Amino acid sequence: MTAIVVGASSGLGRALAAELARRGRDLLLVASDARDLEALAADLHLRHGVGVRALALDLAREADPGARIAAALEGIAAPSALLLPIGHSRPDDELALDAAAIGQLLAINLHAPLAIVHALLPRLVETRGTVVLFGSVAAVRGRGRNVVYAAAKRGLDSLYESLRQRYRPAELRVQAYRLGFLATNLTHGLRLPLPAAEPAAVARIVVERLARGSSRRYLPRRFALVALLVRALPWPLYRRMRG
């Protein structure tokens, strides 16, 4: 069975691909950077002997990413897992973006997961597979920063609920993770209020849980408490937290 990792060339996506390959899963890797993708595919094949196919795809510009991925599955084993560790944010996402920038953020963070899930659902249901969505703690409560990004990630919560409402776990497992800080290029050099988790550690947990039932959880787990506190903050106090 093949696992599909979209956003595989770096960060959590690369760690997920490595963990899946370590456990012997064939892979279809999707990311925008062809050179990185080819390097990763070669590495995982050489180290673990798994079959790896790579598809370079710019999710910000691709009108129908689901169809492209479905086409790339031709001739390889049916997909049993679709993992979507896609995320793109920008520091100026503070209620001043133009329409093109908003469209790009929505295309990557919301449209792409929706379109890919729609396109691959029949195959995943056929294999009683797993869809894994990746949200963010940034979407727990709206702020004046990461405005579009958080709205898009909130949209994934809705997608998770829709999938769960439509499919029983015996038909399709749906798993969603709201991610806290990860030690990737995106957080490199930032002063973070909490330590960042290593992507490899998070990937181990995600891959270990693939065969379990549908669920939604925070990773690292400590961010469940953070989310609880953020939600519980009285509005006047929350409003003053502009940092």
Added chain:
Amino acid sequence: MRGYALAEAELVSFDRQFAARVRVQKPDRYRLLGALPADAPRIARGGGVSYVGASFGHGAISQDLGAFDRLLAFDADAGRLTVEAGLRIGDLQRFALARGWYLPVAPGHPGATVGGCIAADVHGKNPARDGTFRALVESIEIESPLRGRVVASAEENASLFETTFAGFGLTGTITRATLRLARPPEALAVRRVPVAGLDEAARVLREAANAPVLYGWHDGRPERFGRGVIHIGLASEARGRRRPKPGRDLPARIAPLPFAVWNRAGIALANGWLALREGRAGQSERSLSEALFPLNRARLYFAGYGPAGMAEAQWLVPHPRFEAFAAALRDHVARERPLIALIASKLFGGTAAGLGFDGRGVALAIQVPAPARPAQRAFLEALARIAIEHDGRPNLIKDSTLDASVARRAIAGFDAARTRLAVHNPGGLHTSELARRLGL
């Protein structure tokens, strides 16, 4: 800007003689390697295990190549392996050994990266037999804002290829390399040959020039100066009889003990223990992986230098001058009684070129604690003087106490090599503490 993320970090050289607060970029995609402004001074950083400040320096952005550690292509019949430059040598050896190949030239620290080994043109367990790292490299890919991405080999961009070995990362950021592997011995039978001094050590080394593993350990104390043992590792058929326990790789950063263990009493104890354990003639079996990375068992040894750290002076002295050099050094040590933790000896058989550490002769690596102390400093200066008097050549990538004037006196063609480096590094865009100290 995304991808242009920089973090401030305090970096320290492995010998603890240089520290600097610098900006570090951690690109995780190829396009981010070129994300820095074209005029931003920079230097590639691999495992960060160089004894000297070769991968960082004041005012330079260190580009951490840790994410570029992938295997790209492997020809299992020919033993040809293409990798990214951030691949650690320990990981490479594990991959290759599991498939019936190995890299015969590898530094002692498994955390060194392929790019670092090229930039330093490191030597391995017997440079007289295997040469230096350049002997294994078919081609490299190297990036620079001025030149873009370039493939270099002996046939293509040959000057850049040549200059990049022992070019200390100053010719650009090495991103990929294609390496020629060799068939490993099944195991090693390591003979121990005790020697009474360095002159005898040189004779034993010369007689065993073709052994896959060949090096000596020697006492540096005045009253026992040069006594030690030569290890001669020969290929053995004893497969499976001696399986090494899987151990941890030596970490890149070793926290020093709060006090120095390597004072006179500590050095006497350690040398006594070594003499007891290794000082008698004999033979033992050793796995190849143990022989390749002896430093994996040396964590406490390095921590024992304490906060003041250590320095390693390596000098390669031609055969005709070696005995006189060893005698002069012995006399100096007897007179001045410096603190020497350990001396290692190796045989070299190549050609001295550029800024690299090669030639035909015997090399001594002399490790001393607290090199900033005046007496220790004076000893290292005297060592350099004695070595130069005997046509010695220093290892620039090991010795943080060398300056440009010593390097110029010791290396014939130092200025020519520096000029060649400048051709491939106009404006000194790629720079480091090592480059600053040596005026490269």
